[in-house]
Amino acid sequence: MKSQKFKVRFNYMEVCLKPLSTTGKFSKVVQRKCFLPKDHSGKCSEFHFLSHLHTVKSSVSNKIRRDSTHTTGAAWKSSDAGPNRIFRWAMLLSDEELLEYGLDMSALKPGVQLKLREKAADYDSCIEVAIKLTYLTYNMAGAPTPPDEIKNYLEAHHGSFDLGSTKCEICQEPLNFALFNEAKVGRAAIETCHLNPRIHNAQNVGFGHRECNIAQGNKTLEEFYAWIDGILKRASL
C-alpha cells in the first residue's frame, strides 16, 4: 500500500487528518485528508486555508493548489513530451505501477522521464507547500486580509504575519500581490520557485518573478548565485 510511505509531518500543529473520499485517476495511490485543526467543527476540508483566497481571487488559489500538487506542464508538444500535468505523488510510483494507470514512462525520452521524476513529492509535502504559498501570498504588499481563522492557522505554521515581507526568493525584491494580474504572453509574472528545483517541500519552495525563475533554470539558488558571480567577474575583466 503506497500511501503508507507518506508519513504525517504536521507535528507542529495538530490537524484532523480524517480521510476524505476522493475520486479520480490516482485516488487509490494517496489517501487525501482533512487539514483543518484537530477537533474542528463543521465539514472536513483539505484546502480550507485557501477558501478565503478562493472567494477574493480564485486564479491565485487555483494556482497555489495546482503548483503545490501537480508537476508543471510540458512546454513543448509531441507524443513523447510526457503528460501535461500530473499529481506529484504519482511520480513516486514505479514505471510498472504507472503503466497500470495508463502512463507508459518507457515511451518518453530519458530526459523527459528524469524531469518528471524530479518533480515527485509525497502528498503531505504538497499540502505543506500549499500552506506555505498561501502564507506568502497573504504577506505580499497589496494582498487581501484573510479571516482570523485562516490567519491563525497560517501563523501556527509559519509565524506572525508581516505584510510586505514576501520577496522573490531569487532576486530578493518584494513581491506585490498585484503582480499576479500581470501576464506576459499568457504567463503569470509570479511563479512558484524552488531553492533546489529537485526538492518540493515547504522549506524549499516560495514565489519568484517569472524572469528570475527562468534565469535560475535547473540550478539550485546557491549554484545560480555562484554562476552569475562568475559571469560578472569575467565580464568586468
Add this chain to the structure above:
Amino acid sequence: MKSQKFKVRFNYMEVCLKPLSTTGKFSKVVQRKCFLPKDHSGKCSEFHFLSHLHTVKSSVSNKIRRDSTHTTGAAWKSSDAGPNRIFRWAMLLSDEELLEYGLDMSALKPGVQLKLREKAADYDSCIEVAIKLTYLTYNMAGAPTPPDEIKNYLEAHHGSFDLGSTKCEICQEPLNFALFNEAKVGRAAIETCHLNPRIHNAQNVGFGHRECNIAQGNKTLEEFYAWIDGILKRASL
C-alpha cells in the same frame, strides 16, 4: 519598391552584388544578391562563405543561415501565436503589405506582434550576421579548418583568425565547436544571441550558451549584467 531601403553596407570589401533569381513567398520584397568578392570567377552565390561548413557540418551551416535570416519560431502553439519562422526582412513590411502575403498581423495578440516586429532586419544586415557567425564558428576551439578562400573572405570582414577566441557573449566562457552537437531536450546548447535583443546586425550578434541566452531574456547584455549585480548585492545582505 521596398528593397531600395536596404542600402549596401559592404564598403569594407568590394563584393559582387549581382542580383540572384530567387523564388518563394517574399522573393519580391528583397532582391537577393551575390556576396562573393567582386570580379569572382564562377557562379554567383549568396552564402558561398558557408559552403565548406555545409560539407563538414550541415546542421551548423543550416543553423547560421536560419538564425541570421529568419525570426525564431513561436515557442507555443495556438492560432494567434504567429508564424513559426519568417524572413526577418518581411517584418519591415507594413501590416497592409503583409496581409497581401497572407499574414494577418491584426489577428495576433499585441505582444506577439511586438515580438515579431522586434526581429525585423534588412537583408544586408542578415547577410552580415551570417558572415559574422561563420567567422565566430571557425574561431571556436575544435572547429574545422576552412579553405583559404573562405578564410581570407572572413578575415577581410572581421580580422585575423584566432582559434579558440570565440566566447559566449554573455558568460564570456570559451565556446567549443563540439557544443553544437550537445542538445538538451532537442535544443542546441549553443544559440545565436544578441547584445541588444532588438537589434539584428553583425555588431550586435554572436553565439552564447543556451542557458545564458535564456537567462538574459529580453534584456540588453548591459541590463542583464546590472540586473544580476543587483541580485547578488541583495542576496548577500
